[in-house]
Amino acid sequence: MITENVSITIPGQAATSQLEKPHPTDTPSDLSLVNKAQNEDLAAYDELVRRYQERIYATLYHMTSNHEDANDLTQETFIKAYRALKSFKGDSSFYTWVYRIAVNKTINFLKQRKNKLNMSLNDLDFNAEHDPDLVSLISEKTPRRSLGLAELQEKLNEALQKLSEPHRLVVTLHDVQGLAHEEIGKIMNCNVGTVRSRLFYARQQLQATLSDYLK
């Protein structure tokens, strides 16, 4: 019997330890949608895809730095999840389960791609120019002052792609998407200590690579 284990429904928002909040009464829970989808209800599965597509896509995009690859991998992830839905026992939340599938797919993809870096970056949204963190970074008298945001974006993505896959994933999930260490541990199937040490090492690597832009 699958136990009730629900997640927040606001797509695109940073996923934190608050993931397990209940849904509002008028929206169906993940569990009920999963049960329907297990009986081949594609409308229910469509709702699940809409619920998590932005977070899954964002993770895959940050891992690959390529929109087309992230698009393919996101589709593949949801297709594979649907076909494996019968094996979903509810031991973890649907969100964590889908995330694991996405991560496995991405790791395999990156292994096949090896070191052939082919970036296809998304445009920055309008809010980037007004982000206080970024404004302070750009306005200071450093080498990055002469850089536009787009160039800074490219340097950042290049530095991220130099990290190993597990380190890049930890940085993406924690520093970019805001997931808690425990949640990342569940997704990566490792303990919190490993998550913390990988995060520490990954940040050090990034600081070394981007030292010119962090002075």
Add this chain to the structure above:
Amino acid sequence: MNHSSDNQDSEQKLKSLLALKKHEQPPPGYFDQLPNAVIHRLRTEQPPRVNSIWFENFFAKLAFEPKLAYGVGLMVGASALITGSYFVQSKGPELANIPSLRPGSPLNPSADEDSGQLNYMSLVPEPTLASTLSHSSKLFTNAPVRSLAPPSFLFDGPALQQVHAVSYRTQPY
């Protein structure tokens, strides 16, 4: 003291820089189309074989768990070693008896070094009554033709002696 504050400052700036990633957005309308694309593919595509899914998960797991990867590597190496040594032990006498490796065999003509010539007859197996009968009963056979004459070589024939003069001079128009 200064060093640690520099580190904290650098870490804070890195976090600020990473905030840039949150502003990278796919083309407008992308998330409206993605679920439709997924559902369409689910309706039209055939599911893959279970084996491929299992392998995919297994290799992804290896990437995250170095201990497991080392263990698997060790097992594969050890099994290859054991299989190789078993093969050599069990097939060793057979390998020694392969006709081509025996002295005087067609592929080992060194035994005829005394005469200084290759023994072409040794290329042809000795005929037996049974083989003769079986060959004669077939219209077509891939058995080698037995002949006492040495095989002709590519450049032995008269064709080599037919040299034609070629003129490269261009003809006037």
